[in-house]
Amino acid sequence: MGKLYVVGLGPGDEDNMTLRADRAIQSCDSIVGYHVYVDLIKDRYPGKKTLTTPMTKEADRCRMALDLAKSGENVAMVCSGDSGIYGMAALIYELRGEETEPEVEVIPGLTAACSGAALLGAPLTHDFAVVSLSDRLTPWETIERRLDGAAKADFSIVLYNPASRGRPDHLRRACEILLRTLPEDRPCGVARNIGREGEGRTVLTLGQLRDTAVDMFSTVFIGNSATRIVNGELITPRGYRDV
Amino acid sequence: MGKLYVVGLGPGDEDNMTLRADRAIQSCDSIVGYHVYVDLIKDRYPGKKTLTTPMTKEADRCRMALDLAKSGENVAMVCSGDSGIYGMAALIYELRGEETEPEVEVIPGLTAACSGAALLGAPLTHDFAVVSLSDRLTPWETIERRLDGAAKADFSIVLYNPASRGRPDHLRRACEILLRTLPEDRPCGVARNIGREGEGRTVLTLGQLRDTAVDMFSTVFIGNSATRIVNGELITPRGYRDV
Numbered sequence: 001m002g003k004l005y006v007v008g009l010g011p012g013d014e015d016n017m018t019l020r021a022d023r024a025i026q027s028c029d030s031i032v033g034y035h036v037y038v039d040l041i042k043d044r045y046p047g048k049k050t051l052t053t054p055m056t057k058e059a060d061r062c063r064m065a066l067d068l069a070k071s072g073e074n075v076a077m078v079c080s081g082d083s084g085i086y087g088m089a090a091l092i093y094e095l096r097g098e099e100t101e102p103e104v105e106v107i108p109g110l111t112a113a114c115s116g117a118a119l120l121g122a123p124l125t126h127d128f129a130v131v132s133l134s135d136r137l138t139p140w141e142t143i144e145r146r147l148d149g150a151a152k153a154d155f156s157i158v159l160y161n162p163a164s165r166g167r168p169d170h171l172r173r174a175c176e177i178l179l180r181t182l183p184e185d186r187p188c189g190v191a192r193n194i195g196r197e198g199e200g201r202t203v204l205t206l207g208q209l210r211d212t213a214v215d216m217f218s219t220v221f222i223g224n225s226a227t228r229i230v231n232g233e234l235i236t237p238r239g240y241r242d243v
Numbered sequence: 244m245g246k247l248y249v250v251g252l253g254p255g256d257e258d259n260m261t262l263r264a265d266r267a268i269q270s271c272d273s274i275v276g277y278h279v280y281v282d283l284i285k286d287r288y289p290g291k292k293t294l295t296t297p298m299t300k301e302a303d304r305c306r307m308a309l310d311l312a313k314s315g316e317n318v319a320m321v322c323s324g325d326s327g328i329y330g331m332a333a334l335i336y337e338l339r340g341e342e343t344e345p346e347v348e349v350i351p352g353l354t355a356a357c358s359g360a361a362l363l364g365a366p367l368t369h370d371f372a373v374v375s376l377s378d379r380l381t382p383w384e385t386i387e388r389r390l391d392g393a394a395k396a397d398f399s400i401v402l403y404n405p406a407s408r409g410r411p412d413h414l415r416r417a418c419e420i421l422l423r424t425l426p427e428d429r430p431c432g433v434a435r436n437i438g439r440e441g442e443g444r445t446v447l448t449l450g451q452l453r454d455t456a457v458d459m460f461s462t463v464f465i466g467n468s469a470t471r472i473v474n475g476e477l478i479t480p481r482g483y484r485d486v
Contacts, residue, residue, distance in 0.1 A: 008357070015263045018253060018353065022262065082357045083365075090365035090478045098474050108353055108361040110261065114251070114325045118351040122326075122333035126381070127389050129372040129398060137482035138369070146370050146396045153392025154385070155372060231341050235333045239380035 002029070004069040004102050005076045006092055008083035008109020012195020013040050016115060021107050025076045032065040033078040040196075041078065062091045069102035082111040086132060086160060113158045116191030116219040119201050121233030123189060123221045127155055133170040134161040144177055151181040156227065156236055159220035168213075171220065175210035178222060182206055187223040189234040190214055203234050245272070247312040247345050248319045249335055251326035251352020255438020256283050259358060264350050268319045275308040276321040283439075284321065305334045312345035325354040329375055329403060356401045359434030359462040362444050364476030366432060366464045370398055376413040377404040387420055394424040399470065399479055402463040411456075414463065418453035421465060425449055430466040432477040433457055446477050 005024045010016030025031065025045055031038055035052035042050055051068070053061040065077040079087040089106045096104065117124045129150035133143060150157050157178070162171045178186075184207035192200045192215070204212065206222060214220065227236040248267045253259030268274065268288055274281055278295035285293055294311070296304040308320040322330040332349045339347065360367045372393035376386060393400050400421070405414045427450035435443045435458070447455065449465060457463065470479045 010261060016261050016351075018259050018261055019265065020258045082360075084360045085357060085367045085371075086481065087365070087368065089361070090368040090480055093364055093473050093476045093478050094480055096474070100474065106361040106365065108259075108357040110351055110353060111357055114328060114351040114354055114357075117327045118251075118325075118332070118349040121336055122330070122349065124328045125330065125333040127372070127374045127386075128328075129370070129393065131370045142397070143370075146398060149392045149396025149398070150372065153389045155389060155392070230336050231339070231343065233336045235336050237333055237337055238329065 001101050002069040002071070002073040002075060004065055004092065004104050005107055006083045006089045006104065007076050007078050007107045008087065009037060009041060009078050009080055010110035010195065011081060011112060011115045014044050016110050016195050018107070018109065021109060024107055025078070027074060028076040029073040030068060031076050031078060032061060032068065034061070037078055037080045058088060058091060059095070062088055062095050066092065066095060066102065079109070082109045083107060085111045085130070112160060112191070112194060112219040115194045116158070116221065119191045119194060119199070120189035120203065120221055121235050123223055123227060123234045123236050124156055124158070125236045125238045126224060126226070128158060129155040130158045130160065132160040133174055134164070135167065147174055147177045148181070151178045154224050156224040157222040159222070161216065162214050162218055162220045164216045171214055172210055175206060179206060179210065182222070187227045187229050187234055189221040190218050191221070192218045194219065203229055203232060244344050245312040245314070245316040245318060247308055247335065247347050248350055249326045249332045249347065250319050250321050250350045251330065252280060252284060252321050252323055253353035253438065254324060254355060254358045257287050259353050259438050261350070261352065264352060267348070267350055268321070270317060271319040272316040273311060274319050274321060275304060275311065277304070280321055280323045301331060301334060302338070305331055305338050309335065309338060309345065322352070325352045326350060328354045328373070355403060355434070355437060355462040358437045359401070359464065362434045362437060362442070363432035363446065363464055364473070364478050366466055366470060366477045366479050367399055367401070368479045368481045369467060369469065371401060372398040373401045373403065375403040376417055377407070378410065390417055390420045391424070394421045397467050399467040400465040402465070404459065405457050405461055405463045407459045414455070414457055415453055418449060422449060422453065425465070430470045430472050430477055432464040433461050434464070435461045437462065446472055446475060
C-alpha cells in the first residue's frame, strides 16, 4: 500500500513551495493534478509519472490518486495555493470514507490570502474573512449573507474566484452588497497572477472596485475600517505602533 | 542602502519555509526577530549576524531592522507563520512612512489557518473567518462582535491567540458567544505546537471546547454547518463529491 500526499504548491511556480512539500513530491512515484499546475512544476521532478485531469473533474482526480496509492505507489496529488483552503484535501478524506488506507498526509501551501496580501502591502494584519464568489457549488444567497455579515462585523475581506467566464458580474454584485455597509472610499486591492508571469497589483477604492473588471486569476482584498494606503501600500495597522 | 525582507517562516522549524524565503534569508547579512523564532532557524544560516528583541517590543524590532537596512545591510526580519497575518509587515510600512527607502519586500509564509487545518483534516474547504482573541491591542467588544458576526454568517472560524497567561478564560468566553448561535455538538478542533516538538491535535465538540484549557501555542478551529468528522478527521465538504 502506498501513501497519498495532498500537497499545496503555493501560488505560481516552485518558488512558493515549502521545503516539506518539495521533499514529499521527491519521495513519490507519481504526481496527479489539474494539468496547468502539474505543468508548472514537472520539470523540477524528472522521471516522475504525471497524471492530469480537466478542471471540473475533481472527484475523478481524487479517485485516481487514491487508487494509485492503493496499488502501491507513493502519490503526490498537487493543488495550487493551499491543499485545504478551497482545495482537494476534504474530498480525498470524504472519498476514503471510513477506511484507514491508503495513509493520507495533507501538506499545506501558501494560500492567496497570504501571497496576495504580501503583494499588496499588509492588509490582513487584523481579523479577516475569506469568501469565494463562485456559485458553482454554493447558492448565491449564502455568499450574499457571508459578505453582508463580514462587512457588518468590520472584517477585512478576501474574495477568491471573483470572476469567471460564466459569471463576469459577480464582483460588481458583491461590491454592491458591501457598499450597503461600507463607504465608497474604503481602500481595496487586486492581486493578479500571483507568483506567475503577468503578476500585478492595483490599489483602489471600493467604489472603483465595483466598476473594475477582474479575471479568474485575481484575488481581491477589501480593507477594514482601519485600513489605509501608506506610500502606495495597502496597510491594516494592528496598533503595535502605539504601544 | 540595503534591502529589508519581511519573511514569514511558517510554523515551527525550517521545514515549512518556502524556497523563496530560504533564498532571501541566504542573501542577507543579518537576521532580526523575536529570539524564539531566530533560534529555530539560525543553524541553517551560519555566519549571519542575528539580532533579537523580546516579544512585546515589536516597534523596537522593526526600527532596528529598518536602521540596519538603511546602514547598507541586507536584512531578513523573520516572523513565525505569515509575515503579514497578525505579523510585522504592516508595522514596517507604517514606520517607513512616506519614504521609499529602504526597499521592502514582504515574503509570505504559511499561516496557522493553513498549517493547523492540515493537521486536523480539512476544515477550511469553504468560506472562513480568522479572529484573534488577544485583547492586548483590540477592545474585547470588537472581538465579541466579530465572533458573533462570523457565527451568524455560517463561516468556519479560526481562533488565533486563544489564551495567554494574562487571559486564561478568553476561549471559554468566546465559546459562550458562539453558542448563542451554534449548537453544542458543532465539530471543532485544536492544533498545538504546529511543526514543532509536542505537535498534537484534538477533535471535539463546541460544548467540549468551552471547557477545554488551551495554551498560547494552540490554534482553534470551529466548523461551519456542513463540517463533520470523517474517520477522526475534521472535514468541511465543498460539494465536489455531488457534482
